[in-house]
Amino acid sequence: MPRNKSFVFDQNIFTGYSKIIRSSPTLALKMHLSSVVLYELVATTVSAEDLDVFERLRKLHDKKKTLLTPDKNDWWETAKLIRRLRFSDKSASRGLTPKIQHAQQLQNDALIARSATLAKCYVVTEDITDFGQFSPFMPNLEVVSGTEFFGKT
Amino acid sequence: MEKSLKSKNGSSANEEKEVSSERKVPIIETLKPKKRYTKLEKELIEATIAAMDVLIKQKNAQE
Numbered sequence: 033m034p035r036n037k038s039f040v041f042d043q044n045i046f047t048g049y050s051k052i053i054r055s056s057p058t059l060a061l062k063m064h065l066s067s068v069v070l071y072e073l074v075a076t077t078v079s080a081e082d083l084d085v086f087e088r089l090r091k092l093h094d095k096k097k098t099l100l101t102p103d104k105n106d107w108w109e110t111a112k113l114i115r116r117l118r119f120s121d122k123s124a125s126r127g128l129t130p131k132i133q134h135a136q137q138l139q140n141d142a143l144i145a146r147s148a149t150l151a152k153c154y155v156v157t158e159d160i161t162d163f164g165q166f167s168p169f170m171p172n173l174e175v176v177s178g179t180e181f182f183g184k185t
Numbered sequence: 186m187e188k189s190l191k192s193k194n195g196s197s198a199n200e201e202k203e204v205s206s207e208r209k210v211p212i213i214e215t216l217k218p219k220k221r222y223t224k225l226e227k228e229l230i231e232a233t234i235a236a237m238d239v240l241i242k243q244k245n246a247q248e
Contacts, residue, residue: 183211
């Protein structure tokens with residue numbers, strides 16, 4: 033994977049590696065921010081002061097054109113992907129896909145994966161297995177673990 | 186990533202070894218820092234630090 037490629041952090045990376053992210057300005061400039069991840073983060077914040085902080089982050093990423101927000105096509109394609117996973121359709125490239133009972137829970141991950149792929153970014157996440165299920169449907173999807181990205185902490 | 190996905194699907198031990206040795210250096214250490222920042226970049230760095238401070242504060246409160 034090209035080291036100069038941009039990346040998208042999953043929610044669990046922001047919460048699990050916040051101290052490292054804070055101490056590395058390079059990360060702030062190289063990353064794209066997913067609106068879905070932002071939603072997950074903001075949904076857990078409570079104070080008005082905290083909301084302002086994330087609002088500012090959102091606006092700046094929007095200004096820099098690094099805010100990834102799923103559009104109507106992304107929602108439609110993601111719905112089809114989740115449906116395929118749920119009903120165990122054959123994927124175009126790798127044959128049968130295992131049945132997944134909780135496929136709808138993967139909706140956010142699928143939206144993150146799709147928008148990252150379209151922006152030519154790779155995803156950094158602790159949920160390698162969940163994201164790995166999308167690979168047959170997103171051949172260009174690249175997923176990296178927190179350990180691989182940050183090293184052992 | 187392509188290699189790691191392949192390895193999950195049953196590649197050889199040699200391939201596994203190749204992948205693990207290739208990834209000894211964490212990606213974060215390969216990212217080149219910029220020497221000069223634009224105003225927007227400075228603001229983005231400050232905003233990211235502030236957001237991470239919120240997450241750190243929340244984590245500390247939970248522990």
